Amino acid sequence: MLVVMKPQATPEEIQAVCDHIQQLGFRPHPLPGAQRTAIGITGNQGQIDQGNIEELSGVAEVIRVSKPYKLVSRDIKEEDTIIRFPGTNITIGGRDLAMIAGPCSIESREQGFACAEAVAKAGAQFFRGGAYKPRTSPYAFQGLGEEALKIMAEIRDRFGLRIVTEAIDAEALELVAEYADVIQIGARNMQNYSLLRAAGRKRKPVLLKRGLSATLEEFLMAAEYIMSEGNYEVILCERGIRTFTDHTRNTLDLSIVPAVQRLSHLPIIVDPSHGTGKRNKVTPLARAAVAVGADGLIVEVHHQPDKALSDGMQSIYPEQYEQLFHECSQIAEILHRNIPRGVSITEDAGAAHPAAH
Amino acid sequence: MLVVMKPQATPEEIQAVCDHIQQLGFRPHPLPGAQRTAIGITGNQGQIDQGNIEELSGVAEVIRVSKPYKLVSRDIKEEDTIIRFPGTNITIGGRDLAMIAGPCSIESREQGFACAEAVAKAGAQFFRGGAYKPRTSPYAFQGLGEEALKIMAEIRDRFGLRIVTEAIDAEALELVAEYADVIQIGARNMQNYSLLRAAGRKRKPVLLKRGLSATLEEFLMAAEYIMSEGNYEVILCERGIRTFTDHTRNTLDLSIVPAVQRLSHLPIIVDPSHGTGKRNKVTPLARAAVAVGADGLIVEVHHQPDKALSDGMQSIYPEQYEQLFHECSQIAEILHRNIPRGVSITEDAGAAHPAAH
Amino acid sequence: MLVVMKPQATPEEIQAVCDHIQQLGFRPHPLPGAQRTAIGITGNQGQIDQGNIEELSGVAEVIRVSKPYKLVSRDIKEEDTIIRFPGTNITIGGRDLAMIAGPCSIESREQGFACAEAVAKAGAQFFRGGAYKPRTSPYAFQGLGEEALKIMAEIRDRFGLRIVTEAIDAEALELVAEYADVIQIGARNMQNYSLLRAAGRKRKPVLLKRGLSATLEEFLMAAEYIMSEGNYEVILCERGIRTFTDHTRNTLDLSIVPAVQRLSHLPIIVDPSHGTGKRNKVTPLARAAVAVGADGLIVEVHHQPDKALSDGMQSIYPEQYEQLFHECSQIAEILHRNIPRGVSITEDAGAAHPAAH
Amino acid sequence: MLVVMKPQATPEEIQAVCDHIQQLGFRPHPLPGAQRTAIGITGNQGQIDQGNIEELSGVAEVIRVSKPYKLVSRDIKEEDTIIRFPGTNITIGGRDLAMIAGPCSIESREQGFACAEAVAKAGAQFFRGGAYKPRTSPYAFQGLGEEALKIMAEIRDRFGLRIVTEAIDAEALELVAEYADVIQIGARNMQNYSLLRAAGRKRKPVLLKRGLSATLEEFLMAAEYIMSEGNYEVILCERGIRTFTDHTRNTLDLSIVPAVQRLSHLPIIVDPSHGTGKRNKVTPLARAAVAVGADGLIVEVHHQPDKALSDGMQSIYPEQYEQLFHECSQIAEILHRNIPRGVSITEDAGAAHPAAH
Structure with a gap:
C-alpha cells in the first residue's frame, strides 16, 4: 500500500x-x-x-499496490533513483553512466594498484576487486579477505576511485560495509534472503547481480528484500543468464535493461565480462549495453590477464578498456547521456587524488 | 590426491x-x-x-585425482554411502529407499501433528516441514522458526519419524542442527558456500537440493564443499530445473539420478512436488523417480492442501500419498530394492512410538 | 466449434x-x-x-472451444484414441503399450535384418529404422533412402513387425507412406507446417516427435495441423528438450506425459535414446517413462552399436533391450497396463511370421 | 579440405x-x-x-579443415562476403549496414504500399513482408501467397526497395525465388534440410534465421547446407532464442554477432522485433544490435500495428522506425560503418523510384 x-x-x-x-x-x-x-x-x-x-x-x-514488488516499483516512486557518493561528484542512476572496472580478485597490493591505476587513467570512477570469491571448488583460490579490503581502501585514498566489492556472507558483509563504498551481492546469492536482509540494514548502496536463472520478477523481489529493511540505494546488474548456448559462458539478456526501467526507478547496469566470459566479446557487448540504455558498466580489467588467479579469460587489457571507454562515451552521447571521466573530490580533498581531466 | x-x-x-x-x-x-x-x-x-x-x-x-570433485567421487570411495540414524532401523542410501513426507511449512502444532500422523500411517520414515521458508517475497509467510522446530521435535517423539528441515542461514543452521535429524540446504542456497561450509562442520546428515540452473558438476562441487569440512553424510536431491517449459513449475531432470550414481557414492533422492509444482503430476513422477533408480523421495503432503500457507498447489492429500507409497513400493521391488514401512526403534525405545507394521 | x-x-x-x-x-x-x-x-x-x-x-x-487446439483436445473427444493395425492384434493407445525398436539408420540389408531379429525376439511389435536421416552436417551419412524402405518392407514380411520410419520432406513422405506402417515426423520438422499438412492428407498413422524447444501448446498445435487435414491417427512422442544441462544430450521431460494425457485423447510415447543420448541411461529412463504412464517406447537398438553409422553412442545392445523389455513389462503391470509380446497376425497370415508367445 | x-x-x-x-x-x-x-x-x-x-x-x-563447417568458415574465405544487388548500389555485408523493414504479413495492396512508403521514406533499402506465414495454429491467417508476392513486386517497381520474403516449402520457394530479391528461411525451418538444399540450388541470396534452440555450430551448419549446393550468398539472422525468461517473447542473443564474425565470412543481421516481441523494446535492442557490430537490421514496421493480422504487438509505428533509423545511423558511424539512406538505381533506372537523399 x-x-x-x-x-x-x-x-x-x-x-x-x-x-x-x-x-x-x-x-x-x-x-x-x-x-x-x-x-x-x-x-x-x-x-x-x-x-x-x-x-x-x-x-x-x-x-493499493497489486504488484508483488512495492518499494522497487515506479508506482511508488516515479523519478529515477540517483545514488550519490558524499564528497565526490559521482552518482549512479540518472543521466550519468557509472563506469566500474578492476580485476576479478585482489591478488596482491602490487596487482591491485596496477589495475587501479590503469582503470583510473582510462576514466573509471569505481574500482571493483574481489576480496571474498565464491568459487565452484572449495579448493580454488577464495580471495585475500580483509587484506584485500585494506588494499582497496588504500586504492580509494590514492586514486579517488569508489570501491565496489562482494560480500558473500553475514561476516564478510560487516567488513565490506566498513571498507567499501558499494556492497556487491553476487549472482549465486541473489536469493540468499538472509544476506539480502542484512545488506538492507546497512547504510551503503548495494549492487545486486541477477541470478543465473532469475526471472525479472524474482530479480525485482530480491531488490525488494533489501529495500524492505530500509536501504533504498539498490543498483541492479544484468550479468548473463544460463541458457543452452555454448559460444559464451552465459547469455547476456540486454532486454532486461528497458524492462527494468519501465517497472522500477532503480538504476540497472550491465556486466559484459561475466555476461560473455570471453575477452574478445567484452567490448562489443559493452557498447551494446550502453546503446540499450544501461545506467553503467562493470568490467573486469587486469594488467596481466593471463596471470590472473581467476577469470583471466574474460578480463580485458588496460588498453582495451580505454578503447571500450571511448566508444561507450560516444554512444552515450547519442542517447543524450554522459559518461563522466574520473573523480572530482568536492569536499574531502585530502583523501583522494584529483581526477585526470 | x-x-x-x-x-x-x-x-x-x-x-x-x-x-x-x-x-x-x-x-x-x-x-x-x-x-x-x-x-x-x-x-x-x-x-x-x-x-x-x-x-x-x-x-x-x-x-592423483584429476576430477574437480574428490571426496564426492567414486574414485575415492567405491561403495555407496549409507547413512544410519542411531537408535532406529532407518537408513538413507543402499538397498532401502528413504521416504520423506510432510507439509511445506509447519503452520501450527495441530497442522504439524495432523500431517505427521497421515504420513506415518502411510509408512514414511521421515517427516519434512519448513520452519524457515525462503520466499520470493519479503512480505510472504516466512515460517514459524524455532517454534516449528520444537513442534517437529515433539513429532519425532510421538511418531518416531526422523525430522528433515531447511536451514536458510548460519543462525537457523545452529537451531536446525540441534533439533532436526537431517539439515536441508535449499535450491536457492546450493551455491551459498558459507552455509555449505558451516553445514560441513555439523555432525548431522545434510540434504542438498540441486539449484535451479546447476549443472551436474556444480551440484557435486556443492556437496564437495560440505564434505571438505569433514561431514561425509550428504544426500543429494533433484527437485527440477528451470527451462522454457510452462506446463510444470520446473522440469524434473530424472536423468541426473543415474548420472550421479555413476560418478558418486552419495545417495540421491527426488522431490516430485517442487519438480512439477502440480498436485496431479506428483504421483506419476514419484513412480518414475523410483523406476529410474532414485534412493528415496521427498514429497509434500498436507491434510488440507487448499488451506496451506505455502505450496498448496503441489501438496498432495494423505490418501494420494498412501497410493503413491504403495505403487512406489511395488516398482522398487522390480529393481530389487525395498521401501521399508515405518520406523522400528532399536534402542531408545522410550523416545518414540513404535512403527505401525 | x-x-x-x-x-x-x-x-x-x-x-x-x-x-x-x-x-x-x-x-x-x-x-x-x-x-x-x-x-x-x-x-x-x-x-x-x-x-x-x-x-x-x-x-x-x-x-465454443476456446483452446487453440481443437481436434487434439479431450473436450472434443473424451475417450483415448486407439490406433489399430489391420490384420494384426497390434494397437497404439489404450491399455497396451507400444514397443518400437531398431537401429538409428538402415545401413544394409544384413544390418537391418540382424537388428530386426533381435528386437522381434525381445518382443517388440514395431521396427524403427531411418531411411532419410536429417543430419546436422550436409556431409554426413544421409540414409539409404528408398533402398532402406524396401529392406524394411522385407523385414515386415519376415518378422511381422510394423514399420516406423521418418519422412523429412514431401518427396520422402510419398515413399514412406507407401512402404511404412507409421510415418514419423522428426523433432526438427515439428513446425514444418507444410510437411505436417501433407502427412495429414495421408491415411497412415503419424508419429510426431516434440521439437527441441516446443512448449506443450506448440506440440499439440503441430498435431492439430495433421488432424486438421483429416488424419486423426497421431501419436505424440517426447524425445527430450534442450536445456542448459550437459550430462545428457537432451533433457527428457517426462512430466509432459501426464500433461498431454489430461488435455488430449492422443497416445504419447517416449524416446529414451534421443532423450538421453547415452547408452547407460536408456534403460533407467525407459523404466521411468513406463512408470510415468507413457503409452509406449521407441528405443534405438543395434546389434553392433560401436559400428553404427549414426547415433551409436545412444543405441543399446540386443541383450540390454531384452532386459529393458522385461523390466518395463513388470512396471506396466503395476499400473494395470500391459506390454504385449510380439505380433499375432489375425488375418493376412501368409504375410508375416507368427509372434513368439 | x-x-x-x-x-x-x-x-x-x-x-x-x-x-x-x-x-x-x-x-x-x-x-x-x-x-x-x-x-x-x-x-x-x-x-x-x-x-x-x-x-x-x-x-x-x-x-585439411577440421571444423564441421567448411564453406561457411573464414578458414576457407578470409574476406567478408559482400552480396550485391545488380542495378542498384545496395549491398549486404561489408561496411554498409542493410536496413530491412516492413509488415509481418502482406494483408492487402493498400496496407503493403502504405507500409512500403513509410519505410522507404525513413531510408530503408529492403522491404520485408510475409506471403507465406508459418503460424502455430492451422486456423490462423496463413498469408496471401502469390498475391502477396505480386504486390511486393509492384512495391519494388514503385519504391526501388529490394524484396525479402519467406519460403516455407519447396512449392513456395519456386515462387519466392521468382518474385523476391532475397529468400528468407524462417527459424522454424532452420533444420528443414530439404528446404535448405533447395534454396542452395537457387541463384538468389538466402536470409537464414537462427532456430529457437540452435547452437552456433548448428546455425553455421544450416548455412553450410545451403552453400554446399553452390549458393554462396547466405545472410545469417539472429532473432532471439528460447530461454526461461518471460519479460520478452524470446531472448535476443547479441553475443552471437561477434561469435559468427570470428568464425565465418558471412554477414549477420539482427531482428529485434521477433527478438523481443514487444514494441517498446524494439528500438533499444536495434541500437544494441548496431553497437555490437551487426551487419544490418530486419524490423517489423506497420502503419497501423493495432490492426495488424499478425505480430501487431511487436510491430513499430513508422515514426518510431524513423527515430530508430536515425539513432542506429549515428551509432554505426562510431564504429566506422555506414547506414546508407535509400536506393540509388545505377542502371535499370526506369524500374525504380530514385532514393530520397
Missing part, C-alpha cells in the same frame, strides 16, 4: 503518518519525490483499513 | 599418515571402506610430493 | 450437419464416440452463427 | 583442379579472394589423398 502525501504536507505530518502506520504493526517507508513524498507500507500481517489513513492530516490519497 | 592404505594397515598407521598430511599443511579425510581405508587429501596450496607419502608405513599407493 | 449430436442421431442427420457446415465454408470433422458423435468445425474465416446449427435435426448442442 | 591456389594461378589451372576433384567423386567450390582463389572440397565419401592434388599445376597448398 502507498500513502501519497499532499505537495504541501509538512515534515511533521509525514512523521505522524509514519507513526500511525507503525502503531498499526506495519513498516512505513517515506520516499521523498520531486513534487511530494509517498510513504510505502510493508509487512505481511494482512489487510489494513485504508480509510483511516486517508483521514490523517496531509494525506492526498492511499493506493 | 588419495592415499590408499593396505588392507592390513593398523589404526595407528592410518593416524600416522593423517598426521603427516596435516604437518604438510593439508587436510586428511580418512574414508573407511569394506576392504581398506583410503585417505583423501584436500587443500589448495599447490602440489604435494607424493613420493614421501608412499614411503610411509601401511600405504599401498597414492593416486 | 464443436457440434455434439444426440445419442440417437442417425448417420443421415450427421451427414446433413456436415454438409451444412461445408456450405458455410468450413470443414467438418466427424468424431464418433462411444455414446454419440461430435463434429469438430475448423477453418479461419471468422465467426459462425451457432444458432442456425443448433436448429438442425439430431443436434444436441453447439459448444 | 581446402586447395589454396597460387596468386598467379590462371583460370585454366583453377578449372583443371576443379575437374580433377570432380573426377575423384567430390564437389569443388571455387572461392575467389582478393589475393588468390581457394577451392573448397565437399562430399562425404571419406578421405582424399591430398598429395596428388598438391602436385597439380598452380596449387600452393592443400589444407
Whole structure:
C-alpha cells in the first residue's frame, strides 16, 4: 500500500503518518519525490483499513499496490533513483553512466594498484576487486579477505576511485560495509534472503547481480528484500543468464535493461565480462549495453590477464578498456547521456587524488 | 590426491599418515571402506610430493585425482554411502529407499501433528516441514522458526519419524542442527558456500537440493564443499530445473539420478512436488523417480492442501500419498530394492512410538 | 466449434450437419464416440452463427472451444484414441503399450535384418529404422533412402513387425507412406507446417516427435495441423528438450506425459535414446517413462552399436533391450497396463511370421 | 579440405583442379579472394589423398579443415562476403549496414504500399513482408501467397526497395525465388534440410534465421547446407532464442554477432522485433544490435500495428522506425560503418523510384 502525501504536507505530518502506520504493526517507508513524498507500507500481517489513513492530516490519497514488488516499483516512486557518493561528484542512476572496472580478485597490493591505476587513467570512477570469491571448488583460490579490503581502501585514498566489492556472507558483509563504498551481492546469492536482509540494514548502496536463472520478477523481489529493511540505494546488474548456448559462458539478456526501467526507478547496469566470459566479446557487448540504455558498466580489467588467479579469460587489457571507454562515451552521447571521466573530490580533498581531466 | 592404505594397515598407521598430511599443511579425510581405508587429501596450496607419502608405513599407493570433485567421487570411495540414524532401523542410501513426507511449512502444532500422523500411517520414515521458508517475497509467510522446530521435535517423539528441515542461514543452521535429524540446504542456497561450509562442520546428515540452473558438476562441487569440512553424510536431491517449459513449475531432470550414481557414492533422492509444482503430476513422477533408480523421495503432503500457507498447489492429500507409497513400493521391488514401512526403534525405545507394521 | 449430436442421431442427420457446415465454408470433422458423435468445425474465416446449427435435426448442442487446439483436445473427444493395425492384434493407445525398436539408420540389408531379429525376439511389435536421416552436417551419412524402405518392407514380411520410419520432406513422405506402417515426423520438422499438412492428407498413422524447444501448446498445435487435414491417427512422442544441462544430450521431460494425457485423447510415447543420448541411461529412463504412464517406447537398438553409422553412442545392445523389455513389462503391470509380446497376425497370415508367445 | 591456389594461378589451372576433384567423386567450390582463389572440397565419401592434388599445376597448398563447417568458415574465405544487388548500389555485408523493414504479413495492396512508403521514406533499402506465414495454429491467417508476392513486386517497381520474403516449402520457394530479391528461411525451418538444399540450388541470396534452440555450430551448419549446393550468398539472422525468461517473447542473443564474425565470412543481421516481441523494446535492442557490430537490421514496421493480422504487438509505428533509423545511423558511424539512406538505381533506372537523399 502507498500513502501519497499532499505537495504541501509538512515534515511533521509525514512523521505522524509514519507513526500511525507503525502503531498499526506495519513498516512505513517515506520516499521523498520531486513534487511530494509517498510513504510505502510493508509487512505481511494482512489487510489494513485504508480509510483511516486517508483521514490523517496531509494525506492526498492511499493506493493499493497489486504488484508483488512495492518499494522497487515506479508506482511508488516515479523519478529515477540517483545514488550519490558524499564528497565526490559521482552518482549512479540518472543521466550519468557509472563506469566500474578492476580485476576479478585482489591478488596482491602490487596487482591491485596496477589495475587501479590503469582503470583510473582510462576514466573509471569505481574500482571493483574481489576480496571474498565464491568459487565452484572449495579448493580454488577464495580471495585475500580483509587484506584485500585494506588494499582497496588504500586504492580509494590514492586514486579517488569508489570501491565496489562482494560480500558473500553475514561476516564478510560487516567488513565490506566498513571498507567499501558499494556492497556487491553476487549472482549465486541473489536469493540468499538472509544476506539480502542484512545488506538492507546497512547504510551503503548495494549492487545486486541477477541470478543465473532469475526471472525479472524474482530479480525485482530480491531488490525488494533489501529495500524492505530500509536501504533504498539498490543498483541492479544484468550479468548473463544460463541458457543452452555454448559460444559464451552465459547469455547476456540486454532486454532486461528497458524492462527494468519501465517497472522500477532503480538504476540497472550491465556486466559484459561475466555476461560473455570471453575477452574478445567484452567490448562489443559493452557498447551494446550502453546503446540499450544501461545506467553503467562493470568490467573486469587486469594488467596481466593471463596471470590472473581467476577469470583471466574474460578480463580485458588496460588498453582495451580505454578503447571500450571511448566508444561507450560516444554512444552515450547519442542517447543524450554522459559518461563522466574520473573523480572530482568536492569536499574531502585530502583523501583522494584529483581526477585526470 | 588419495592415499590408499593396505588392507592390513593398523589404526595407528592410518593416524600416522593423517598426521603427516596435516604437518604438510593439508587436510586428511580418512574414508573407511569394506576392504581398506583410503585417505583423501584436500587443500589448495599447490602440489604435494607424493613420493614421501608412499614411503610411509601401511600405504599401498597414492593416486592423483584429476576430477574437480574428490571426496564426492567414486574414485575415492567405491561403495555407496549409507547413512544410519542411531537408535532406529532407518537408513538413507543402499538397498532401502528413504521416504520423506510432510507439509511445506509447519503452520501450527495441530497442522504439524495432523500431517505427521497421515504420513506415518502411510509408512514414511521421515517427516519434512519448513520452519524457515525462503520466499520470493519479503512480505510472504516466512515460517514459524524455532517454534516449528520444537513442534517437529515433539513429532519425532510421538511418531518416531526422523525430522528433515531447511536451514536458510548460519543462525537457523545452529537451531536446525540441534533439533532436526537431517539439515536441508535449499535450491536457492546450493551455491551459498558459507552455509555449505558451516553445514560441513555439523555432525548431522545434510540434504542438498540441486539449484535451479546447476549443472551436474556444480551440484557435486556443492556437496564437495560440505564434505571438505569433514561431514561425509550428504544426500543429494533433484527437485527440477528451470527451462522454457510452462506446463510444470520446473522440469524434473530424472536423468541426473543415474548420472550421479555413476560418478558418486552419495545417495540421491527426488522431490516430485517442487519438480512439477502440480498436485496431479506428483504421483506419476514419484513412480518414475523410483523406476529410474532414485534412493528415496521427498514429497509434500498436507491434510488440507487448499488451506496451506505455502505450496498448496503441489501438496498432495494423505490418501494420494498412501497410493503413491504403495505403487512406489511395488516398482522398487522390480529393481530389487525395498521401501521399508515405518520406523522400528532399536534402542531408545522410550523416545518414540513404535512403527505401525 | 464443436457440434455434439444426440445419442440417437442417425448417420443421415450427421451427414446433413456436415454438409451444412461445408456450405458455410468450413470443414467438418466427424468424431464418433462411444455414446454419440461430435463434429469438430475448423477453418479461419471468422465467426459462425451457432444458432442456425443448433436448429438442425439430431443436434444436441453447439459448444465454443476456446483452446487453440481443437481436434487434439479431450473436450472434443473424451475417450483415448486407439490406433489399430489391420490384420494384426497390434494397437497404439489404450491399455497396451507400444514397443518400437531398431537401429538409428538402415545401413544394409544384413544390418537391418540382424537388428530386426533381435528386437522381434525381445518382443517388440514395431521396427524403427531411418531411411532419410536429417543430419546436422550436409556431409554426413544421409540414409539409404528408398533402398532402406524396401529392406524394411522385407523385414515386415519376415518378422511381422510394423514399420516406423521418418519422412523429412514431401518427396520422402510419398515413399514412406507407401512402404511404412507409421510415418514419423522428426523433432526438427515439428513446425514444418507444410510437411505436417501433407502427412495429414495421408491415411497412415503419424508419429510426431516434440521439437527441441516446443512448449506443450506448440506440440499439440503441430498435431492439430495433421488432424486438421483429416488424419486423426497421431501419436505424440517426447524425445527430450534442450536445456542448459550437459550430462545428457537432451533433457527428457517426462512430466509432459501426464500433461498431454489430461488435455488430449492422443497416445504419447517416449524416446529414451534421443532423450538421453547415452547408452547407460536408456534403460533407467525407459523404466521411468513406463512408470510415468507413457503409452509406449521407441528405443534405438543395434546389434553392433560401436559400428553404427549414426547415433551409436545412444543405441543399446540386443541383450540390454531384452532386459529393458522385461523390466518395463513388470512396471506396466503395476499400473494395470500391459506390454504385449510380439505380433499375432489375425488375418493376412501368409504375410508375416507368427509372434513368439 | 581446402586447395589454396597460387596468386598467379590462371583460370585454366583453377578449372583443371576443379575437374580433377570432380573426377575423384567430390564437389569443388571455387572461392575467389582478393589475393588468390581457394577451392573448397565437399562430399562425404571419406578421405582424399591430398598429395596428388598438391602436385597439380598452380596449387600452393592443400589444407585439411577440421571444423564441421567448411564453406561457411573464414578458414576457407578470409574476406567478408559482400552480396550485391545488380542495378542498384545496395549491398549486404561489408561496411554498409542493410536496413530491412516492413509488415509481418502482406494483408492487402493498400496496407503493403502504405507500409512500403513509410519505410522507404525513413531510408530503408529492403522491404520485408510475409506471403507465406508459418503460424502455430492451422486456423490462423496463413498469408496471401502469390498475391502477396505480386504486390511486393509492384512495391519494388514503385519504391526501388529490394524484396525479402519467406519460403516455407519447396512449392513456395519456386515462387519466392521468382518474385523476391532475397529468400528468407524462417527459424522454424532452420533444420528443414530439404528446404535448405533447395534454396542452395537457387541463384538468389538466402536470409537464414537462427532456430529457437540452435547452437552456433548448428546455425553455421544450416548455412553450410545451403552453400554446399553452390549458393554462396547466405545472410545469417539472429532473432532471439528460447530461454526461461518471460519479460520478452524470446531472448535476443547479441553475443552471437561477434561469435559468427570470428568464425565465418558471412554477414549477420539482427531482428529485434521477433527478438523481443514487444514494441517498446524494439528500438533499444536495434541500437544494441548496431553497437555490437551487426551487419544490418530486419524490423517489423506497420502503419497501423493495432490492426495488424499478425505480430501487431511487436510491430513499430513508422515514426518510431524513423527515430530508430536515425539513432542506429549515428551509432554505426562510431564504429566506422555506414547506414546508407535509400536506393540509388545505377542502371535499370526506369524500374525504380530514385532514393530520397
